[in-house]
Amino acid sequence: MNATNTTEYTLALGSQAKVASALMARAPSAMKNVALRALARLLRENTAALQVDNAKDIERAVANGLSAPMVDRLKLTPKVLETCAEGCEQLAAMADVIGEIIGMKQQPSGIRVGQMRVPIGVFGMIFESRPNVTIEAASLSIKSGNACILRGGSEAIDSNKALAKLVQQALTEAGLPADAVQLVQTTDREVVGQLIAMPQFVDVIIPRGGKGLIERISRDAKVPVIKHLDGNCHTYVDDPCDIAMAVKVADNAKTNKYSPCNATEGLLVARGVAAQFLPLIGKIYADKGVEMRCDAEGRAILEGVAGANVTDATEQDWYEEYLAPIVSVKLVDGVDEAIAHINRYSSHHTDAILTTNHVHAQRFLREVDSASVMVNASTRFADGFEYGLGAEIGISTDKFHARGPVGIEGLTSLKYVVLGEGEVRA
Numbered sequence: 001m002n003a004t005n006t007t008e009y010t011l012a013l014g015s016q017a018k019v020a021s022a023l024m025a026r027a028p029s030a031m032k033n034v035a036l037r038a039l040a041r042l043l044r045e046n047t048a049a050l051q052v053d054n055a056k057d058i059e060r061a062v063a064n065g066l067s068a069p070m071v072d073r074l075k076l077t078p079k080v081l082e083t084c085a086e087g088c089e090q091l092a093a094m095a096d097v098i099g100e101i102i103g104m105k106q107q108p109s110g111i112r113v114g115q116m117r118v119p120i121g122v123f124g125m126i127f128e129s130r131p132n133v134t135i136e137a138a139s140l141s142i143k144s145g146n147a148c149i150l151r152g153g154s155e156a157i158d159s160n161k162a163l164a165k166l167v168q169q170a171l172t173e174a175g176l177p178a179d180a181v182q183l184v185q186t187t188d189r190e191v192v193g194q195l196i197a198m199p200q201f202v203d204v205i206i207p208r209g210g211k212g213l214i215e216r217i218s219r220d221a222k223v224p225v226i227k228h229l230d231g232n233c234h235t236y237v238d239d240p241c242d243i244a245m246a247v248k249v250a251d252n253a254k255t256n257k258y259s260p261c262n263a264t265e266g267l268l269v270a271r272g273v274a275a276q277f278l279p280l281i282g283k284i285y286a287d288k289g290v291e292m293r294c295d296a297e298g299r300a301i302l303e304g305v306a307g308a309n310v311t312d313a314t315e316q317d318w319y320e321e322y323l324a325p326i327v328s329v330k331l332v333d334g335v336d337e338a339i340a341h342i343n344r345y346s347s348h349h350t351d352a353i354l355t356t357n358h359v360h361a362q363r364f365l366r367e368v369d370s371a372s373v374m375v376n377a378s379t380r381f382a383d384g385f386e387y388g389l390g391a392e393i394g395i396s397t398d399k400f401h402a403r404g405p406v407g408i409e410g411l412t413s414l415k416y417v418v419l420g421e422g423e424v425r426a
């Protein structure tokens with residue numbers, strides 16, 4: 001595509017989305033739910049065909065040397081597709097929040113003032129090469145009465161095109177506009193540049209990705225942005241803690257999956273429990289091939305673990321989001337130093353304390369400045385489905401409008417409604 005074509009193409013996506021958004025905003029719940037159930041059915045009926053398209057992406061990714069965790073997140077297995085289908089059905093079964101009026105109160109003047117929940121309008125979303133996100137974003141967009149323009153990662157283009165076709169088929173079957181969910185059909189990044197600069201059509205941009213993406217968005221966006229950024233997440237093992245539980249949780253937080261943004265990248269350990277805890281977790285990490293980048297004290301303990309791949313951490317490691325079988329390990333005096341380290345180096349996504357001390361837990365919850373703060377749980381739980389939101393658009397690392405996992409409500413806003421009986425202002 002040349003620059004003129006790109007501009008025309010993106011403007012067309014925008015104007016089509018704008019028209020569709022008005023229809024979606026007033027669509028009855030029943031129609032939206034019909035579309036979601038149709039999408040679930042189509043995903044199941046087309047599982048084999050979708051895997052053929054997905055195989056093209058996977059072949060290209062492997063040929064291009066993409067790492068194993070990144071190839072893994074690209075996969076549309078029958079299980080992943082079934083989870084997507086179930087997600088659509090769960091959303092269909094949920095109450096529609098659009099149009100709900102809250103907080104209606106009579107004022108001294110006689111008017112009654114409340115707030116009505118409404119869709120945001122059109123959102124543009126740029127996200128990683130994980131094709132199931134196309135379905136999660138599309139289904140949340142439908143349920144919340146928005147229209148969206150989805151720009152998925154280039155490695156997933158064939159899978160995304162096939163999925164988007166099914167979404168549009170489901171919308172059409174339900175009598176809703178197909179343009180309510182549009183996929184950017186090219187991997188040309190120029191389209192991203194245009195998408196974030198057309199406030200006449202796009203109400204908000206949701207970038208879901210790493211630092212390169214956000215640098216561009218922060219520099220060029222002319223529409224409001226809800227950032228869904230990197231996860232340099234921490235697990236802090238406190239003194240005192242339940243060692244067996246800490247080992248189980250720290251294992252899951254790092255090794256359950258390596259690519260997600262909510263995987264733990266930094267392990268902080270209180271000196272008082274390090275000699276007991278580190279050899280146990282070190283053995284598990286060693287067996288699973290996790291490299292441990294340690295400070296001097298951590299290294300001294302972990303070097304004694306059979307098969308451990310232990311290296312020296314540099315200052316840069318405390319900032320690093322590895323998305324790989326690597327973890328940084330640092331010993332700290334206690335909760336004060338842990339909180340200070342996290343607030344300095346974390347990406348403010350998700351951080352956890354493993355402790356049996358109630359005061360330490362309360363301090364961690366209050367003082368760590370992250371979108372999710374957890375006590376005695378794996379950072380891997382930072383996820384809209386796990387939080388009971390039905391599905392998620394992603395995990396907002398912004399503080400405004402939505403913070404943490406974003407579900408239906410994050411795609412809505414509240415407008416005031418005023419009911420009178422002819423009152424006039426004095």
Ligand SMILES: NC(=O)C1=CN([C@@H]2O[C@H](COP(=O)(O)OP(=O)(O)OC[C@H]3O[C@@H](n4cnc5c(N)ncnc54)[C@H](OP(=O)(O)O)[C@@H]3O)[C@@H](O)[C@H]2O)C=CC1
Pocket residue numbers: 126127128129151152153154155187189192193208209210211212213214216227228229230231260261321393394395396397
């Ligand atoms: N907070 C959250 O909810 C989530 C955050 N993430 C974060 O995403 C990152 C991992 O995914 P990864 O694929 O590496 O992320 P990237 O940031 O590389 O890519 C994400 C998307 O952004 C696009 N993109 C990246 N840079 C630019 C640019 N300069 N201009 C235009 N488009 C761009 C990519 O397009 P292209 O395909 O062309 O490269 C892709 O569609 C991690 O940091 C992870 O934590 C991941 C999932 C959820």
Ligand SMILES: N[C@@H](CCC(=O)OP(=O)(O)O)C(=O)O
Pocket residue numbers: 073128130259260261262380382383384392
């Ligand atoms: N919500 C997700 C985490 C975000 C995610 O998908 O991350 P990524 O592996 O970077 O694409 C989950 O835990 O399932």
